[in-house]
Amino acid sequence: MAVERTYIMLKPDCVRRGLMGRVISRIEDKGYKIVDAKMMHLTSDKLREHYAHLVDKPFYPNLEAFMMSGPVLAMIVEGENAILGMRNLMGATKFEDAAAGTIRGDFANTTTENLIHGSDSPETAGAEIKRFFG
Numbered sequence: 001m002a003v004e005r006t007y008i009m010l011k012p013d014c015v016r017r018g019l020m021g022r023v024i025s026r027i028e029d030k031g032y033k034i035v036d037a038k039m040m041h042l043t044s045d046k047l048r049e050h051y052a053h054l055v056d057k058p059f060y061p062n063l064e065a066f067m068m069s070g071p072v073l074a075m076i077v078e079g080e081n082a083i084l085g086m087r088n089l090m091g092a093t094k095f096e097d098a099a100a101g102t103i104r105g106d107f108a109n110t111t112t113e114n115l116i117h118g119s120d121s122p123e124t125a126g127a128e129i130k131r132f133f134g
């Protein structure tokens, strides 16, 4: 176990639905620290880089349009084992698989609009923090 930093992003649905405070409370309740945060509007270029593993999927155009539909809250979250820990707080990608008690399990009712992004490995965390915070 080690103190890790992970890239977390509250997606446009989370901002639009007024759920930022409740989601941030769950992150803070867990004991993680928000060490940086900013509201951003994402561009198509940035999203194609961020979702490079998905650009060829049939749902990609819809995902990109959604991610550009309003501001996001970009954050760096720090804590012991925070990369996996945040993935566990978030819940599964598909809303119907996300367990009750997780952010997606409790608040998401579609897979596209699933409220929150979190890095899935130390390598992606490093790359994503660099991508969005420089």
Ligand code: DAT
Binding pocket: 054, 059, 063, 092, 093, 111, 112, 114, 116, 117, 118, 120
């Ligand atoms: P995660 O966000 O859990 O890391 P991912 O990286 O595989 O999942 O996908 C990124 C986002 O793309 C995901 O949060 C929602 C969307 N997505 C993934 N798979 C999808 C699918 N089968 N249908 C619609 N949207 C999907």
Ligand code: MG
Binding pocket: 118, 120
């Ligand atoms: Mg992912």
